Amino acid sequence: MPASGRGDVALSMRAVRKSFGPVVALDDVTIEVRAGEVHALVGENGAGKSTLVKILAGVHTPDSGELALAGHPFRPRGPLDALERGVAMIYQELNLAPHLSIEENVLLGREPARCGWLDKRERRARVTRALAVLEHADLDPGERVASLSPGARQLVEIARALVGEPAVLVLDEPTSSLAGDDVERLFRVIGALRERGVAIVYISHFLDELTRIADRYTVLRDGRSVASGAMAGTTVATIVAAMAGRALAEHYPRVPHVPGEVVLELQGLSGRALPYDVDLVLRRGELFGIAGLVGAGRTELLRALFGLDPIRSGRVLLAGVTAEPGSPAARLRQGIGLLSEDRKGEGLAVARSVGFNLTLSRLEPFGRVFSDRRARDECTQGFVDRLGIRCRDPRQRIAELSGGNQQKVALARLLHHDVDVLLLDEPTRGIDVASKVEIYRTLGELAARGKAAILVSSYLPELIGICDTIAVARRGRLGAARPARDWTETALLAEATGAEVVA
Amino acid sequence: MKERLRKLLPILGPFLGLAFVLALFTAIGPEGFLSSYNFRTVATQTVIVGLGALGMTYVIISGGIDLSVGSVIALASVITALVLDAGHDALTACVAGVGTGLACGLVNGLLITQLGIVPFIVTLGMLGIARGLAKYLADEQKVDAPTSWITDLMTKAPEPAWLFFAPGVWLLFALAAVLALVLRSTVFGTHTFAVGSNEATAELCGVRVTRVKVAIYALCGACAGLAGVMQFGRLTVGDPTTAMGKELDIIAAVVIGGGSLAGGEGRILGSLVGAFLMSYLANGCNLIGAPTFIQEILIGCIIIAAVALDRLRHAAR
Amino acid sequence: MKERLRKLLPILGPFLGLAFVLALFTAIGPEGFLSSYNFRTVATQTVIVGLGALGMTYVIISGGIDLSVGSVIALASVITALVLDAGHDALTACVAGVGTGLACGLVNGLLITQLGIVPFIVTLGMLGIARGLAKYLADEQKVDAPTSWITDLMTKAPEPAWLFFAPGVWLLFALAAVLALVLRSTVFGTHTFAVGSNEATAELCGVRVTRVKVAIYALCGACAGLAGVMQFGRLTVGDPTTAMGKELDIIAAVVIGGGSLAGGEGRILGSLVGAFLMSYLANGCNLIGAPTFIQEILIGCIIIAAVALDRLRHAAR
Amino acid sequence: REGKAQDGRRRIAVIPKGTTHEFWKSIHAGAESAGRQLDVEVLWKGPLREDDRDEQIKVVEDFITRRVDGIVLAPLDDAALIPCVRDAVREGIPVVIVDSDLSWDGRVSFVATDNFVGGALAARKLGELLEGAGRVLVMRYLEGSASTMKREEGFLTTLTDEFGQIEVVSSNQYSGATTEGAYRTAENLLIQFADVDGIFCSNESATFGMLRALQDAGLAGQPRFIGFDPSQKLVEALRAGELDALVIQDPVAMGDLGIRAMVDHLEGRPVEARIDTGVVVITKDDMDEPRQRALLDPDLSILER
Numbered sequence A: 001m002p003a004s005g006r007g008d009v010a011l012s013m014r015a016v017r018k019s020f021g022p023v024v025a026l027d028d029v030t031i032e033v034r035a036g037e038v039h040a041l042v043g044e045n046g047a048g049k050s051t052l053v054k055i056l057a058g059v060h061t062p063d064s065g066e067l068a069l070a071g072h073p074f075r076p077r078g079p080l081d082a083l084e085r086g087v088a089m090i091y092q093e094l095n096l097a098p099h100l101s102i103e104e105n106v107l108l109g110r111e112p113a114r115c116g117w118l119d120k121r122e123r124r125a126r127v128t129r130a131l132a133v134l135e136h137a138d139l140d141p142g143e144r145v146a147s148l149s150p151g152a153r154q155l156v157e158i159a160r161a162l163v164g165e166p167a168v169l170v171l172d173e174p175t176s177s178l179a180g181d182d183v184e185r186l187f188r189v190i191g192a193l194r195e196r197g198v199a200i201v202y203i204s205h206f207l208d209e210l211t212r213i214a215d216r217y218t219v220l221r222d223g224r225s226v227a228s229g230a231m232a233g234t235t236v237a238t239i240v241a242a243m244a245g246r247a248l249a250e251h252y253p254r255v256p257h258v259p260g261e262v263v264l265e266l267q268g269l270s271g272r273a274l275p276y277d278v279d280l281v282l283r284r285g286e287l288f289g290i291a292g293l294v295g296a297g298r299t300e301l302l303r304a305l306f307g308l309d310p311i312r313s314g315r316v317l318l319a320g321v322t323a324e325p326g327s328p329a330a331r332l333r334q335g336i337g338l339l340s341e342d343r344k345g346e347g348l349a350v351a352r353s354v355g356f357n358l359t360l361s362r363l364e365p366f367g368r369v370f371s372d373r374r375a376r377d378e379c380t381q382g383f384v385d386r387l388g389i390r391c392r393d394p395r396q397r398i399a400e401l402s403g404g405n406q407q408k409v410a411l412a413r414l415l416h417h418d419v420d421v422l423l424l425d426e427p428t429r430g431i432d433v434a435s436k437v438e439i440y441r442t443l444g445e446l447a448a449r450g451k452a453a454i455l456v457s458s459y460l461p462e463l464i465g466i467c468d469t470i471a472v473a474r475r476g477r478l479g480a481a482r483p484a485r486d487w488t489e490t491a492l493l494a495e496a497t498g499a500e501v502v503a
Numbered sequence B, C: 001m002k003e004r005l006r007k008l009l010p011i012l013g014p015f016l017g018l019a020f021v022l023a024l025f026t027a028i029g030p031e032g033f034l035s036s037y038n039f040r041t042v043a044t045q046t047v048i049v050g051l052g053a054l055g056m057t058y059v060i061i062s063g064g065i066d067l068s069v070g071s072v073i074a075l076a077s078v079i080t081a082l083v084l085d086a087g088h089d090a091l092t093a094c095v096a097g098v099g100t101g102l103a104c105g106l107v108n109g110l111l112i113t114q115l116g117i118v119p120f121i122v123t124l125g126m127l128g129i130a131r132g133l134a135k136y137l138a139d140e141q142k143v144d145a146p147t148s149w150i151t152d153l154m155t156k157a158p159e160p161a162w163l164f165f166a167p168g169v170w171l172l173f174a175l176a177a178v179l180a181l182v183l184r185s186t187v188f189g190t191h192t193f194a195v196g197s198n199e200a201t202a203e204l205c206g207v208r209v210t211r212v213k214v215a216i217y218a219l220c221g222a223c224a225g226l227a228g229v230m231q232f233g234r235l236t237v238g239d240p241t242t243a244m245g246k247e248l249d250i251i252a253a254v255v256i257g258g259g260s261l262a263g264g265e266g267r268i269l270g271s272l273v274g275a276f277l278m279s280y281l282a283n284g285c286n287l288i289g290a291p292t293f294i295q296e297i298l299i300g301c302i303i304i305a306a307v308a309l310d311r312l313r314h315a316a317r
Numbered sequence D: 001r002e003g004k005a006q007d008g009r010r011r012i013a014v015i016p017k018g019t020t021h022e023f024w025k026s027i028h029a030g031a032e033s034a035g036r037q038l039d040v041e042v043l044w045k046g047p048l049r050e051d052d053r054d055e056q057i058k059v060v061e062d063f064i065t066r067r068v069d070g071i072v073l074a075p076l077d078d079a080a081l082i083p084c085v086r087d088a089v090r091e092g093i094p095v096v097i098v099d100s101d102l103s104w105d106g107r108v109s110f111v112a113t114d115n116f117v118g119g120a121l122a123a124r125k126l127g128e129l130l131e132g133a134g135r136v137l138v139m140r141y142l143e144g145s146a147s148t149m150k151r152e153e154g155f156l157t158t159l160t161d162e163f164g165q166i167e168v169v170s171s172n173q174y175s176g177a178t179t180e181g182a183y184r185t186a187e188n189l190l191i192q193f194a195d196v197d198g199i200f201c202s203n204e205s206a207t208f209g210m211l212r213a214l215q216d217a218g219l220a221g222q223p224r225f226i227g228f229d230p231s232q233k234l235v236e237a238l239r240a241g242e243l244d245a246l247v248i249q250d251p252v253a254m255g256d257l258g259i260r261a262m263v264d265h266l267e268g269r270p271v272e273a274r275i276d277t278g279v280v281v282i283t284k285d286d287m288d289e290p291r292q293r294a295l296l297d298p299d300l301s302i303l304e305r
């Protein structure tokens, strides 16, 4: 691969088409990425971003269209071929071997070796270096990936993309499971790579991120490239308008609602390791946000509360009455539902249909013993329309949906179950701007109807924008809850990291 | 239209396999292969594997496996014979046989869910335990029992003659219809698929995974128990050494019928067709008078071919 | 310290199981159970299951399964005998036996990867094919062969006497050491784990999944072939009906040793200990003179108990 | 009816219990030679899974479908095979039973060794070799196998009845159907009973497994050892003195007489209900006499393809 100078076209994709059976995912996309630039790829959920970059990475073969790397025609025969030609990729869905260690994962397929025998010292050195670049020397390269949190796993994936010294680096929503400071570190790394002349394709639904790090952008809509240009001088509003075909009125719509009586109370709740001694009061009609760094134990708090992890001590009160520690089934009956942050591993049965996943937790409306499939499909179609889920029909398999649309199905399940208390772990992960607004509005409406939600999110503007109350988790403990209007992003971050609050 | 066809194909898959086997042997042309007498014979020969495959379909859909069915069939056949021999009536004996299977299945299910051991190991253990128990109870011999209507369940000359098939065959069909309906259209069926597709999701959605699993293994055990009663009917004696290795035939029938050992996939009708395919294979080999070793090789090849056919079809779309 | 211990525990697991079995039978106290002569006997009896378990460990780590090993052992033993009988020297016969296993494994691997059929079905087919072939080649009888040093490989009175164990036992240990090292310290080993842990990821990271899988099944076949040569050495005849059902013992040994049928987990040393556990079980039952059915029940219970022990330990930490 | 093959010859099915023992090969050879002499076609087919009653029933059923003229059957079970044999007779296909009996009198004839006598002969020989005193080990064959159980019974009753001084130290261990299983069981038995004076095994695989275990433990030739049924290795052992005697049946005659009985019946001649094919004890001393030779190493050349 001849090294290309900055500013040369490192990668071009012309008139790319790709369909999956009757679904046209990409219909004439053209994109050009120069060496040493960060090229933002934006678009609504299901616009075709992931499909496009998967073609680049050799996962899919295009129906038609031309690809070129540094001016040479490029038709990857498979992921290996693409990797060898210098295209590294961080996929939207995590791609790790859980039984292997961090170092084995990072160098998988490219192990330093002599005649087949591993050079373990070299491996350790290279992985340590990559983790140092990400400023995560705290991670033990020998640790099994299975025991890492989603955030840490994402770091492993990024490290993997970095060690290959790629000419083209594709990042498909890399920050959706990263906390604030890790995002900053990632941006510094991306900056350094850009300086070295790497062409970077960056997909994200956080448009403010893009305005910070991207040099140019391309907008996809319905499988077509509809706009592109330089980031400088472009506003978020312009991009949003290009994505959705219309302007977005408001980012954080507020439906008026007032907190009522207490529905859920935690007293000194402790789990296996995390959380530790958590007190929390949740009222009807309240949206309660929890901020915190990766590993702060927010996920564990929700899991313990929902009965997925054991409770070691403490009490859970529902409407003032002590609730026995129960299974998820019992919690659902008590009107509590959970949206998992790990949608592929835990949240959804990806081999099954949209309707199956959406209705699984509450099948009673379709018959107590016999289940009426048609009624199930109709019900599903209702939610598909309401949340704008892009799918062919209710019987399409989840695996064939785009990441954001999968997330919407998971959320729709809670709406279908009609729970009183929603435990939402990173609910808008991978969801596009316009849909986020829809979801915020839906949450507001639920609150207005007297439902309550605990919202765990690493995206602070979202917490401040829609929550009534926010508390910060740190090392398993939950800090004092304060009204959202009393918080600023800096204050949240300061409490999360334990730094002194600078007034 | 094309859409329709695509949906039909996976259902047709096992039928294609069966058609392939039928065509193959018809081409080789042993006498009587396609005769109605032979159909009746094969149907009777299929009852035991077929019944086992019904329960196994549930187990495999739920992502599990049950290696103990062969032994449970033997145990149930011994129990049935012993109960009859003790002077009880035939119905009691049947209930005892099915109940034995149910109990074995329950134990499997409880061990799997309560101790968290993989089904392969639990049921491998049960394979030995049930077989040993059968031999112990039977005093290491076959158990003779007075004649009863259980024997008539598997006769090829049923009364009244318009039944055509042995009553056991009709029982198989009826049970298959019921279990297919349960799988397609009930909450339990949906939960079975959910557990097999993604257990964590099922748990999250409030499916009582433990209960569902126990129920599935109990069902599989009960089916094996019924198969044991039929085996007794066929042999007229309780045989502690019968059905050795039958579990592999049964699993093969389910997989040929579209079941996936990774869980989340399987069809009752498919498994039934798979069971018939296995029977016709052995039958055809017998009829062409192939020596045993040819038969073993041929059956091995055709099992692979039948599943390959299915996979190629999958890949083609 | 605690960290250290936690890392050691999964390795200790199978040893605990073995210790449990040894303690159990020592408590019951048949004469000679703990004698060095009996240790030598058990070690010799373990060679065949042990060799099979080595290859099977790789297969199970990669998320697959190989049901054909029993039949392949029989086929290899027949081939070894035939080659010897045809007047070739012993080394040629050994190479032919191992080569036969390797070929069967290659075919398994190619069918699995090229046709995309699940290993369970492919190897179930091969189970029939290899067994049938063995019977065909052996003319459905035992194949007698002139004596050679292959027989000495499995003698309990080895020359020179300081060997203590039969040469076959040493071969097992040596091969285990090599394969454990390969698993830990080579690219191939890492890729084996990666394929079993997450095949899609391995593919995306540029692991040549197809090649790795074919190599793994070929390795497993070769190990089974070697086990077949040893089986021949033990019986001094090539027996086409030998080692029936041995595949389940071998798989049980690997799982007891910490292998996970879901892939991604397994240890050579563990499998070896698992194989010894299975042998000591059968040996102990014989020594206390338990009737066969007690033996079957006991082995069933202990397989479950050994794995349960392992899981409880897992849960406790 | 389509009973005859294209060339008009009669077709007689011969169904053994299994196909992988030399014993069944010999029956096949006997049947084949009788078939050639009498100009009938012999269809040879064993059950796919050996020792599985259900599999054998399937073979019988499938021969009914093929409408053979007669069935010569070595039933795996004296009761389980009755319904399908009855079906055969109902469909007009007569059945001759060989080797082990069927408790049903609708069969044409029963052609077999007297297994009890075989066991008794072994007991007398062993008693003679031990001079009426000592410790004896019996390794049984398989649970529920009628013929070997008869042999074991014949052996044990004769031994207790006629040789009061002889003590049977173990007779509850089964070798299982395979040689390897027999070998293993024998090895483990010999750890406990290395000092026995006499050993009896009731079939070829059990005998061979015991022989291997004795050879391996360096005990071969020490205890008096009597086996049942021949194979090349066992004959070698007999010659080498590692085995003192073998009880031998005449499977060739069994196959031959089975076919002859069937043909006689089909042609309307009377057939005896019980035909005994005889059993003898062969030792190193008389093993080279022509008749014994023929029994020890039956001529199977007729089966070569």
Ligand SMILES: Nc1ncnc2c1ncn2[C@@H]1O[C@H](COP(=O)(O)OP(=O)(O)OP(=O)(O)O)[C@@H](O)[C@H]1O
Pocket (backbone or CB within 6 Å): A020, A023, A024, A025, A043, A044, A045, A046, A047, A048, A049, A050, A051, A052, A092, A390, A391, A399, A400, A401, A402, A403, A404, A405, A430, A432
């Ligand atoms: N394997 C597949 N089979 C069928 N349809 C598919 C498949 N993969 C993607 N699609 C469809 O292609 C379209 C584009 O999906 P893609 O994943 O590229 O969207 P995206 O832009 O990445 O969306 P998101 O922001 O939600 O990740 C969607 O409509 C999706 O349903």
Ligand SMILES: Nc1ncnc2c1ncn2[C@@H]1O[C@H](COP(=O)(O)OP(=O)(O)OP(=O)(O)O)[C@@H](O)[C@H]1O
Pocket (backbone or CB within 6 Å): A138, A139, A147, A148, A149, A150, A151, A152, A177, A179, A274, A292, A293, A294, A295, A296, A297, A298, A299, A300, A341, A458
């Ligand atoms: N960066 C990291 N380094 C090491 N361990 C980590 C890291 N991130 C998470 N973990 C592990 O994960 C556990 C808790 O993660 P968890 O997912 O509960 O946190 P969270 O606050 O929910 O984070 P997230 O924002 O990713 O959801 C910690 O106990 C820690 O062991």
Ligand SMILES: [Mg+2]
Pocket (backbone or CB within 6 Å): A049, A050, A051, A092, A172, A402, A403, A404
């Ligand atoms: Mg995407």
Ligand SMILES: [Mg+2]
Pocket (backbone or CB within 6 Å): A298, A299, A300, A341, A425
């Ligand atoms: Mg979390």
